């Protein structure tokens with residue numbers, strides 16, 4: 001009879017830890033479009049970005065990368081959303097468009113903007129998982145859950161031990 005509450009705590013903790021992992025797994029299994037890197041460099045004319053226009057998705061990173069250029073360049077967004085700094089012959093500057101940053105971003109190379117050294121980044125919203133996919137995702141999550149089973153008992157057991165100790169000590173008084 002006195003063992004019953006402990007059995008209940010074991011059950012509750014086990015379910016709670018499984019659900020906790022379900023919530024943690026959900027965002028990763030929804031990512032059908034993993035973050036990508038897009039490199040923008042300077043073309044052989046030395047006065048153009050290459051490519052001068054890219055379309056990316058929220059979560060992606062644009063990397064401004066050039067080295068050993070004859071002229072120093074930079075990349076400055078017109079509203080200073082990003083800014084690679086002073087014009088340099090060697091630049092390696094990355095900017096990540098976070099979720100919610102969808103839109104169009106125009107940037108220039110400050111010393112050469114008048115020569116047409118300008119560019120544009122179009123950031124598209126991160127794709128939403130289709131609503132009719134819910135059952136499939138649950139299945140995927142359950143499969144992930146099975147793979148994660150070996151490390152589940154570790155935190156479940158530690159919580160249960162603490163509670164079991166509490167219940168036992170309370171039972172004595």
Ligand SMILES: [Cu+2]
Pocket residue numbers: 046047071072073074109110111112117
């Ligand atoms: Cu330039």
